[in-house]
Amino acid sequence: MDARTVHELRETILNRIQHILIHSYGQSLDSIDQNNLDAHLAFKGDPQLNELRLALYRMKEGTYGNxxxxxxxxxxxxxxxxxxxxxxxxxxxxxxxxxxxxxxxxxxx
Ligand SMILES: [Zn+2]
Known part of the structure; x- marks a missing residue:
């Protein structure tokens, strides 16, 4: 997968995270420190957020999309x-x- 596609899918994932945060927690992604994003999302214990969080993690590890x-x-x-x-x-x-x-x-x- 090329870098542009990964970037595009990362945006899609971040948009979904943003959507859940706003609708379920009244919180914006922009208000969260990006360095602590993983821990912050894990702490919510929301299964959907967790799936999205793990997808971002796989992107970071380079195993995303396999x-x-x-x-x-x-x-x-x-x-x-x-x-x-x-x-x-x-x-x-x-x-x-x-x-x-x-x-x-x-x-x-
Ligand atoms: Zn397969």
Whole structure:
């Protein structure tokens, strides 16, 4: 994934964080020290914020956008739709089929 796409997805993630902070906590991202952002978001204990926080963390580590199962890159279309995606299309489909076989529940994307 090129740096521009990572930057674009990072903006998307930050916008989502901003949205949650404003609507659930009446707080703006701008009021948070960027150096303490990770700890600040972790402290909220909000599962959605946590997913977004971990996506930012993976970006920092350079593992962002790789499928956690097969390690192949996740397509940019999937990441644009769901910037916190953990699985590539093929693994997501396999997982979904597996879950369908084992339960009546549908997988959350
Ligand atoms: Zn995969």
């Amino acid at each position: 499928c956690i199962y097969c390690k192949n890159p996740i397509s940019v279309e999937i990441l644009r739709r769901s910037p916190t995606a953990h699985f590539c299309e093929s693994c997501a489909a396999k997982l979904s089929a597996h879950l369908k076989r084992n339960s009546m529940h549908k997988t959350a994307s």
